[in-house]
Amino acid sequence: MxxxxxxxxxxxxxxxxxxxxxxxxxxxxxxxxxxxxxxxxxxxxxxxxxxxxxxxxxxxxxxxxxxxxxxxxxxxxxxxxxxxxxxxxxxxxxxxxxxxxxxxxxxxxxxxxxxxxxxxxxxxxxxxxxxxxxxxxxxxxxxxxxxxxxxxxxxxxxxxxxxxxxxxxxxxxxxxxxxxxxxxxxxxxxxxxxxxxxEFPAEKELFFIFVNPEIDIENSCRQEMGASIKETQKDYAKTKTKPHSSEYCGQNAPLIPGFEVIRETAEGKAMRCRIIKNRVSDDDDDDYLEKVMEESKSKIPGLAKVMKVALEEGAFGCKLVGPKVIVAVIDDMEKGKEIGYRMVEAFLNHGGGLKASAMVHKLDxxxxxxxxxx
Structure with missing residues (x-):
């Protein structure tokens, strides 16, 4: 290793x-x-x-x-x-x-x-x-x-x-x-x-808004992934051909499209990263949202509108990370709480009255x- x-x-x-x-x-x-x-x-x-x-x-x-x-x-x-x-x-x-x-x-x-x-x-x-x-x-x-x-x-x-x-x-x-x-x-x-x-800048903060709608998803992505793993293992046992690891990584669209890795080649220097906020402009929001929605294949009503609201409110990115868990990212706690409130509100207005809860956690x-x- x-x-x-x-x-x-x-x-x-x-x-x-x-x-x-x-x-x-x-x-x-x-x-x-x-x-x-x-x-x-x-x-x-x-x-x-x-x-x-x-x-x-x-x-x-x-x-x-x-x-x-x-x-x-x-x-x-x-x-x-x-x-x-x-x-x-x-x-x-x-x-x-x-x-x-x-x-x-x-x-x-x-x-x-x-x-x-x-x-x-x-x-x-x-x-x-x-x-x-x-x-x-x-x-x-x-x-x-x-x-x-x-x-x-x-x-x-x-x-x-x-x-x-x-x-x-x-x-x-x-x-x-x-x-x-x-x-x-x-x-x-x-x-x-x-x-x-x-290394993420010590002077910067990053907050993750988790929104969880009150809905039962019968065919969760974890269940689908488990079935996929079993089928893949059968194929692997027969052909010894290894699948690409991305098959197990869930959705491939990045949560933060404006994320940048800065490679340091000098001896003893660690790799750094930062977030370029203007990398995703208003014009790019629709393209980013379309890609995220296409990969999620979710049956959650109003999900596209909820994600669009998060982006319109200034989130750096937003995507589904579980069967029914949506995450958005921002660099301000109070702004994160506001985005969470707006996303919950969007579920009520555009998800057929679907209730949801939101919480904000920072980068560990x-x-x-x-x-x-x-």
Missing amino acids: TFRRNPSYYDRPLTAFKIEPEPIFSYVKSFAPATIANVGPGSNQNQVNCAIDGSIGNYVSVRIDPEVTPGTPAISDINGVIPKGYYPEISSAALQVMTKLGIKTVGLSLSIEKGLPPSWSIESKAATDAAVLVAVNELFGRKLSVSELIQAGVDGLSLLEWEDPDYQVFFIGNLMTVIMGSFVMIHRHLSPLEINPL RVGARVISRE
Whole structure:
């Protein structure tokens, strides 16, 4: 795995632990934010993801548990409910960290709080895995670097024997974004997997308006994607021909068409990004909206008018990111609240009286983090 980031914290080689580290804490709780894919214009080789701050994300609590088999993790509950089955996709992330640290004498119990609704296609799984990785690492003294945590997530995913390596790239890209925060450019080839953190101006703020209409969508894009994955895996098993990873990235139209990546070639310089507000003019709004609507294939009444209202009110971009979740972007909190209000109003007026709710969250610059420990 290749990282274009100079600080040694990100790039140091994997650590070999000969002595099992003692747990520093008995309990750690972590939070991992949601992510949005295809934020800025990409290419056949790259795409840009970002992390979203606020309450939309997943929480994980990890505790030393003498009743759990030493050297292994176990899921104690998910959203307060004791699971009936085994959850390898969650346990594997914790197990990989424990393996890399050489933990053999203590067992861990994991409590999962999913703050991301299933209908929101903003990678709940990546957020859960990231929160697990960070919490377990913190419990034993934060021995692993960011790059080592990413590698643990990659190794944990391989344990699940995904038949399609391109879907692995999609998931790992979201995992990387959750752990690092802010914007990340993802190289879509699996080997080597090259993901680049992008520095967004510290003096700038960015806010995301999430609008969720009160409507049931029978054939959600997540269901369609799941069916597509199964069919693709059958084809892959027969032909061994890999599909392009963009098949799993949802809508390909960028959320922010005025997003620009500034490539720095000097040694030690990170890649930067910015938003050029006048890149999408009033004349371009209709073309942008037509492309977004064509790719969404949504049955939500009044959606086109709602998106157009957001653009007319000054949003940098607007698109559907889940079966029924619309996101718009702006650089001012109060303006974001106003845009959200106008979008909800547009659903009432142009969606046959359809009710909707709106909330505003800013860009997450931190990524997955520890929020409490004992």
